[in-house]
Amino acid sequence: MRKNVVAGNWKMNTTLQEGVKLATEVNEALKNVDAKCDVVICVPFTHLASVNAVIDPAKLGLGAENCADHVKGAYTGEISAPMVASTGATYVILGHSERRQYYGETSETLKEKVNLALANNLTPIFCIGEVLEQRENGSYLEVVKTQIEEALFDLSAEDFSKLILAYEPVWAIGTGKTATDDQAQEMHAFIRGVIAEKYGKEVADNTSILYGGSCKPSNAKALFAKPDVDGGLIGGAALEAESFMGIVTAF
Numbered sequence: 001m002r003k004n005v006v007a008g009n010w011k012m013n014t015t016l017q018e019g020v021k022l023a024t025e026v027n028e029a030l031k032n033v034d035a036k037c038d039v040v041i042c043v044p045f046t047h048l049a050s051v052n053a054v055i056d057p058a059k060l061g062l063g064a065e066n067c068a069d070h071v072k073g074a075y076t077g078e079i080s081a082p083m084v085a086s087t088g089a090t091y092v093i094l095g096h097s098e099r100r101q102y103y104g105e106t107s108e109t110l111k112e113k114v115n116l117a118l119a120n121n122l123t124p125i126f127c128i129g130e131v132l133e134q135r136e137n138g139s140y141l142e143v144v145k146t147q148i149e150e151a152l153f154d155l156s157a158e159d160f161s162k163l164i165l166a167y168e169p170v171w172a173i174g175t176g177k178t179a180t181d182d183q184a185q186e187m188h189a190f191i192r193g194v195i196a197e198k199y200g201k202e203v204a205d206n207t208s209i210l211y212g213g214s215c216k217p218s219n220a221k222a223l224f225a226k227p228d229v230d231g232g233l234i235g236g237a238a239l240e241a242e243s244f245m246g247i248v249t250a251f
């Protein structure tokens with residue numbers, strides 16, 4: 001059966017020293033709880049190796065927030081999937097709406113990133129989600145379906161089974177405006193149906209689909225109680241160990 005996962009997305013926050021301190025705090029806190037979910041922190045590239053050195057990989061997974069769409073070579077400033085893997089990280093967020101919006105990521109480039117992540121034994125946390133206008137004009141289900149089809153449906157069933165999906169309505173990210181648990185459930189069930197149509201019910205039932213967008217300790221319980229919501233991708237509330245743990249323990 002699919003796993004429950006709570007993953008932090010630190011975005012472009014914390015210096016190296018602050019990041020190591022935060023990771024240490026989360027790692028310590030996890031020693032005292034019996035977490036009912038896999039817990040992951042996705043941190044800036046510069047922090048990966050140092051954070052890896054202070055966490056217990058049996059309790060806390062580590063991921064990057066992006067990787068390049070090429071394996072190596074003359075791509076100044078880019079960080080490849082093998083580089084990420086060489087730090088000890090085992091996850092990578094791909095297709096976050098901020099990357100799509102500000103850095104021009106398309107389904108075509110994301111396809112390459114997913115392939116390279118998988119080839120390097122990184123678990124992609126693949127993000128999808130509609131903008132406010134699409135929510136309001138009723139096209140949101142179709143938009144998300146297209147994002148999944150375009151970037152992921154060339155994968156074999158075996159490879160698709162290695163992914164984690166994160167539904168993040170763009171209008172809910174960092175805005176304090178969370179999707180209601182019913183809105184999240186509607187979309188998550190729809191996504192599972194789209195996967196089932198392509199890969200069959202077993203693959204769909206085994207895919208973890210996380211919710212992201214202003215998830216916090218006060219709303220995590222209701223969201224995670226929904227049958228198709230398998231955890232969260234957490235931005236702002238992942239920047240303090242206490243609030244992050246408040247979400248981890250919502251399961």
Ligand code: PGA
Pocket residue numbers: 009168172173174175176212213214215233234235236237
């Ligand atoms: P937020 O971000 O929790 O700050 O809304 C979530 C995300 O963008 O992954």
